[in-house]
Amino acid sequence: MKKFINDPASVLAESLDGFAAAHSGIVTLGEDRLYVRRARPNPGKVALISGGGSGHEPLHAGLVGHGMLDAACPGQVFTSPTPDQMLAAARAVAGEAGVLFIVKNYEGDVMNFDMAREMLDIPAAAVTTDDDVAVETSTYSTGRRGVAGTLIVEKVVGAAAELGHGLESLRALGERTNRATRSIGVALTSCTVPAAGKPTFEVGEDELEFGVGIHGEPGRRRRAMAKADEMVGEMVAAILADLGTAAKGEAILLVNGFGATPAMELYLVHGIARRLLESHGISVARSLVGSYVTSLDMAGCSVTLTLADAEMLAMWDAPVHTPALRWGM
Amino acid sequence: MKKFINDPASVLAESLDGFAAAHSGIVTLGEDRLYVRRARPNPGKVALISGGGSGHEPLHAGLVGHGMLDAACPGQVFTSPTPDQMLAAARAVAGEAGVLFIVKNYEGDVMNFDMAREMLDIPAAAVTTDDDVAVETSTYSTGRRGVAGTLIVEKVVGAAAELGHGLESLRALGERTNRATRSIGVALTSCTVPAAGKPTFEVGEDELEFGVGIHGEPGRRRRAMAKADEMVGEMVAAILADLGTAAKGEAILLVNGFGATPAMELYLVHGIARRLLESHGISVARSLVGSYVTSLDMAGCSVTLTLADAEMLAMWDAPVHTPALRWGM
Numbered sequence: 001m002k003k004f005i006n007d008p009a010s011v012l013a014e015s016l017d018g019f020a021a022a023h024s025g026i027v028t029l030g031e032d033r034l035y036v037r038r039a040r041p042n043p044g045k046v047a048l049i050s051g052g053g054s055g056h057e058p059l060h061a062g063l064v065g066h067g068m069l070d071a072a073c074p075g076q077v078f079t080s081p082t083p084d085q086m087l088a089a090a091r092a093v094a095g096e097a098g099v100l101f102i103v104k105n106y107e108g109d110v111m112n113f114d115m116a117r118e119m120l121d122i123p124a125a126a127v128t129t130d131d132d133v134a135v136e137t138s139t140y141s142t143g144r145r146g147v148a149g150t151l152i153v154e155k156v157v158g159a160a161a162e163l164g165h166g167l168e169s170l171r172a173l174g175e176r177t178n179r180a181t182r183s184i185g186v187a188l189t190s191c192t193v194p195a196a197g198k199p200t201f202e203v204g205e206d207e208l209e210f211g212v213g214i215h216g217e218p219g220r221r222r223r224a225m226a227k228a229d230e231m232v233g234e235m236v237a238a239i240l241a242d243l244g245t246a247a248k249g250e251a252i253l254l255v256n257g258f259g260a261t262p263a264m265e266l267y268l269v270h271g272i273a274r275r276l277l278e279s280h281g282i283s284v285a286r287s288l289v290g291s292y293v294t295s296l297d298m299a300g301c302s303v304t305l306t307l308a309d310a311e312m313l314a315m316w317d318a319p320v321h322t323p324a325l326r327w328g329m
Numbered sequence: 330m331k332k333f334i335n336d337p338a339s340v341l342a343e344s345l346d347g348f349a350a351a352h353s354g355i356v357t358l359g360e361d362r363l364y365v366r367r368a369r370p371n372p373g374k375v376a377l378i379s380g381g382g383s384g385h386e387p388l389h390a391g392l393v394g395h396g397m398l399d400a401a402c403p404g405q406v407f408t409s410p411t412p413d414q415m416l417a418a419a420r421a422v423a424g425e426a427g428v429l430f431i432v433k434n435y436e437g438d439v440m441n442f443d444m445a446r447e448m449l450d451i452p453a454a455a456v457t458t459d460d461d462v463a464v465e466t467s468t469y470s471t472g473r474r475g476v477a478g479t480l481i482v483e484k485v486v487g488a489a490a491e492l493g494h495g496l497e498s499l500r501a502l503g504e505r506t507n508r509a510t511r512s513i514g515v516a517l518t519s520c521t522v523p524a525a526g527k528p529t530f531e532v533g534e535d536e537l538e539f540g541v542g543i544h545g546e547p548g549r550r551r552r553a554m555a556k557a558d559e560m561v562g563e564m565v566a567a568i569l570a571d572l573g574t575a576a577k578g579e580a581i582l583l584v585n586g587f588g589a590t591p592a593m594e595l596y597l598v599h600g601i602a603r604r605l606l607e608s609h610g611i612s613v614a615r616s617l618v619g620s621y622v623t624s625l626d627m628a629g630c631s632v633t634l635t636l637a638d639a640e641m642l643a644m645w646d647a648p649v650h651t652p653a654l655r656w657g658m
Binding site for chain 2 (some may be wrong): 004012015016017019023055058062083205225229231239259265269271272274288289294296301326
C-alpha cells in the first residue's frame with residue numbers, strides 16, 4: 001500500500017485537520033471532529049446536512065458552504081457516520097426551520113440518519129439518493145446505490161435552501177432531482193482501504209468492472225478493456241435504457257473521476273458522453289468534470305445525467321461557495 | 330496501459346474537444362486546436378500566454394480566463410508546443426499592449442517561446458519559471474525545472490494584468506514571484522505516456538522517487554516508503570534549506586497532486602506541511618490543495634511555497650474565473 005499516511009487509525013483525523021486548516025474561511029471542524037460545518041452558520045434557514053463514509057472526498061465535507069450543505073458528518077473510511085455525529089451537527093447548525101438530511105442509499109447510512117431524525121426535537125426530513133443504475137441491490141444497499149448524483153441533489157437543494165424554501169418544499173425538490181438523475185461507473189483498478197492495506201478487489205490488466213460501486217462493490221459484469229468510445233458508449237447506453245422514453249430535454253452532465261484518473265481522460269470521456277447524449281436528442285445544458293465523488297485511489301470514472309427542469313437548472317446556476325465547488329460569488 | 334482513450338494519436342485532440350465543450354462559457358478552442366483562448370478576449374490589456382506539453386492538466390488550459398491567462402498552447406503529451414502555436418495564440422488575443430509569455434524552464438519550451446517572441450511584431454517578453462529545488466539540471470532542462478509554482482506565477486501576474494499593469498511591470502512581478510517560490514515533488518508510482526504504452530520509470534512497491542520531475546524525470550534519490558510525517562518532513566526541509574535565512578514571513582502553500590493521489594491524502598499532506606512551516610516561523614497565509622499541475626496518472630504530490638509580499642497576496646486574492654480556479658466572481 002503506497003499512500004501518504006501515518007497510521008490507518010489516524011488518517012481521517014489528520015486529513016480533516018488539514019482540510020479544515022486549508023479552508024478555514026469556509027468551514028469549521030466540530031468538537032471531536034464529529035462534523036464539518038459552515039464557518040458562518042445561518043440558523044434562520046432549513047439546515048442541509050449530509051455525510052457518509054470517508055474516502056469519497058470532496059463529497060461531502062468539501063461541499064459545505066454557502067449554497068450547499070450546512071454541515072457534513074464524516075464516518076471512518078467507507079463506514080457510516082454515527083447518529084451522535086448527525087445530532088451534534090444538527091444542534092450546531094439547525095434552528096426552528098428544521099433540518100433536511102441528504103443520505104446516500106446504503107443500509108448503515110439510512111439507519112443512522114433515521115435514528116438521528118427520530119431523536120431530534122426540531123422538524124426533520126430526509127432525501128435518500130439512489131442514482132446508480134448498475135444494480136438493483138448491492139453489498140451495502142437494499143435498492144439502488146446513491147453515488148455521484150448526490151452532488152447534484154446537494155447543489156440543487158442547497159441553492160433552494162439558501163433562498164429560504166421550507167422543509168417540505170426542499171424535500172420534494174430533492175426527491176424530484178434524485179428521480180431525474182442516473183449514474184453508472186466503471187473501475188479500471190481497485191481502491192485500497194488504509195485499514196485493510198490491500199486492494200478491495202482484483203481486476204486484471206486487460207479488464208474493467210462495469211457498474212462498479214463507489215466502495216469497489218461489484219457491478220454488472222467484468223469485461224475486457226476497450227477503447228474509450230466503446231466503454232463510454234456502454235455507460236451512456238445503460239443510462240438511456242434506464243430512462244427509457246423520459247430521455248429527452250435539457251440535462252446536467254457530470255463526468256466524475258474516482259480518484260486516480262487524470263483530468264485529461266475525464267475530459268475525453270466528457271466529450272464522448274456529450275456527443276452520444278446530444279445525438280440521442282438530449283441537450284447538455286450544464287457540465288461538470290472532475291473528481292468529486294471518489295473511491296480513494298480507484299482509477300475509473302462515472303457518468304451522471306440529470307434531466308433538469310427549469311428550477312433545477314436555476315438552482316444549479318445559483319451562487320455556491322464551498323471548498324470544492326465555487327461559482328457566482 | 331489502462332486509460333480512457335481511443336488512440337494515443339488522438340488523445341490530446343479528443344481531450345481538448347471535451348474540455349472546450351465543458352467550459353464553453355469561459356474558453357474557446359483555436360483553429361486546428363493550436364491554442365485555447367478566453368471566450369471573451371480583452372485586447373486592451375497585456376496578453377498573458379503560457380503553454381507546454383500536455384499531460385499536466387489543468388495547467389495550462391484550465392487556467393485560461395479572467396484574472397489569469399489569455400491563452401494557452403497545448404503541446405502533445407510531455408512535448409513542447411511549437412512556435413506557430415504561440416504566434417497564433419498571440420495573434421488571437423494580444424494587442425498593442427503586448428504579450429507576456431510564462432514559460433516553464435524546459436529546453437524545448439524556452440527555445441520555442443523565444444522563437445515566437447522574436448517573430449512577433451508587438452512588444453513581447455517572457456518569464457521563465459524554475460521553482461523545483463530538487464536538482465540543478467535535469468533530463469529536459471538546463472537549470473532548475475519549472476513545476477507547480479508556475480500556477481502561482483500565473484495567478485499573481487494574471488491578476489496584475491487584469492488591473493492594467495504594463496508589460497515591464499508584469500515581467501518584473503512574475504520574476505519576483507518566481508524567485509520567491511520553491512517546490513519539491515515525490516512520486517509513489519510512475520506515469521504512463523499514452524504513446525509509449527508503458528510506465529516511464531520503474532519504482533518498487535516499497536520505494537518512492539524523492540524530487541521527481543513532472544514528466545517522471547529522476548529526482549534526488551530513490552528512497553524507502555515511509556510514513557507521511559517523514560516524507561513531508563523531508564520535502565519541507567528541502568524547501569527550507571534552499572530558502573535559507575529568507576524562510577520567514579507570510580506564504581502561499583500549494584499542495585499539488587500529480588494525478589492519481591486522492592484528496593484525502595493531499596489534505597493530510599497539507600496539514601503536516603503547514604504545521605512544519607508554522608513551527609519554522611512561516612505564516613501560511615493562503616492555501617491551495619488539489620491536483621493542478623499533474624503528471625498524467627502518476628501517484629505522488631508536490632509541495633510549493635511562495636514567500637509572498639503584500640502585492641503577491643493581493644494578486645492571489647483577486648477575482649479569477651477559469652475552468653480550474655474560480656473565486657471572487
